[in-house]
Amino acid sequence: MEPIHQNDITITDGNPNPNLENSGLESYEKLLNEHEKLKKQLEEQINIIQELERKNTVLKDEASKYQSALGAATNLQLSDSDTNNPVALKNDMLKLQDLLEDYITTCKGNVEININEIQKLLKRYKSNSVITKDQKDQKPLIKAVLQRHVIEEIFDYGEKYFNFDNLQNYKEYGCGAETYLYNRIYDLIQLAEVIAEKRDGVDDITRVLPIKLRQEVFAALGNRGFNKVIANKKGTFPHEFISRYQDILNREINKYRKLKDPGKKQEIEDMAGEIIRKVITLFWFRLEVQEPIAEYIWFDYNDNINHSYMEGTWEDDEIENIVVDICYFPLIAxxxxxxxxxxxxxxxxxxxxxxQNMPQNSENTKN
Structure with missing residues (x-):
């Protein structure tokens, strides 16, 4: 065995392999760099995901708005806040009834009744009732037939105004705007129906377009039609149709009942314009807003009484023995x-x- 010399021994401070240490340090640094790189990539991915989530939220909100708008565009039912909904229409019809009663008056006191003209009026509506000189118990009948006559007269005014052949009598953007729009909306509705029925495809917007056109246009006419006309820098003035027929209506009704008190006469006659406007906007426009369209129905002389869609001053046990004499405000249904x-x-x-042809006791005679 050869002897070991001190010069053959190398001192390494306890680390038997310095190359291994360098290799481990490089691996650690490499892993650290990879970690930082992956961390940075993860943060970028997180930012991308957050941005996508934000955009998704925005798109959902927009889609919700579009869906809401689509729902509104295809929903044919009128909301509770809509001034043309069925409840509002009913209330406005009831207000018109009250206004008509006030305009006709109680036909008592300083009111002169032309019996002969009233009798002719009753025959016009096919009633055989006879007005006697002692009108005390016949005031309700006189009031009823006069209210019917007011409505029928205004219907006649409306038929003339909305007759497309009479458009030459009105300026297009003056008092004839309602006539033009009323007539032309039906042309648009017919065209919309052609697109909906004769063109291939399925979508809700096109399907309901004819109805929505009708509802929107007639709602606008119901809200603004025949309101006062705005004059440039001159304020407002009554619509020509209203001012013209207000005088005509007053002259017509004064043929049947005359108000002797000048002050009262003026007060009552000033109501005529508002009555005309309400009748036209309710019966020509507001009924058309309803879906399906609402209608008005007059009942004829001698029609049977039905309390489910008629009202009057009778008792339930009388219904089998009574019939219609005058229908003075139509059924709306x-x-x-x-x-x-x-x-x-x-x-x-x-x-x-x-x-008729029934034995009349005192109660039947009274009624």
């Missing part, structure tokens, strides 16, 4: 001919009479 779908807005207002 939807789908009246279909009992399962019928919706009554306001019942017809009826002045009744005892059935």
């Amino acid at each position: 939807q789908k009246f001919d279909d009992k399962s779908k019928r919706q009554i807005y306001t019942p017809a207002r009826i002045f009744h009479k005892t059935k």
Whole structure:
């Protein structure tokens, strides 16, 4: 065995392999760099995901708005806040009834009744009732037939105004705007129906377009039609149609009842314009806003009484013995001919009479 010399021994401070130490340090630094790189990539991915989530939220909100708008565009039911909804229409019809009563007056006191003209008026509406000189118990009948006549007269004014052949009598953007819009909306509705029915495709917007056009245009006419006209820098003035027919209506009704008190006469006659406007906007416009369209129905002389869609001053046990004398405000309803779908807005207002060829006791005679 050879002897070991001190010069053959190398001192390494306890580390048997310095190359291994360097290799481990390099691996650690490499892993650290990879870690930082992956960390940075993860942060970038997180930022991308957060941005995508934000954009997704924005898109959801926009989609919700579009869906809401689509729902509004395809929803044919009128909301509770809509001034043209069924409840509002009913209330406005009831207000019109009250206004008509005030305009006709009680026909007592300083009111002179032309019996002969009233009798002719009753025959016009097929009533055989006879007005006697002692009118004390016949005031309700006189009031009823005059209210009917007011409505019928205004209907006649409206038929003339909305007759497309009479458009030359009105300026396009003056008092004839309602006439033009009323007539042309039906052309638009017909065109919309062609697109919906004769063009291939399925979508809700096109399907409901004819109805929505009708509802929107007639709602606008119901809200603003025949309101006062705005004059440039001159304030407002009454619509020509209203001012013209207000005088005509007053002259017509004064043929049947004259107000002797000048002050009262002026007060009552000033109501005529508002009555005309309400009748036209309710019956020509507001009924058309409803879906399905609401209708008005007059009942004829001698029609049977039905308390489910008529109202008057009778008792329930009388109904079998009485019939219609004068219907002085029409029934307002939807789908009246279909009992399962019928919706009554306001019942017809009826002045009744005892059935003919019946034994009349004192109560029947009174009624």
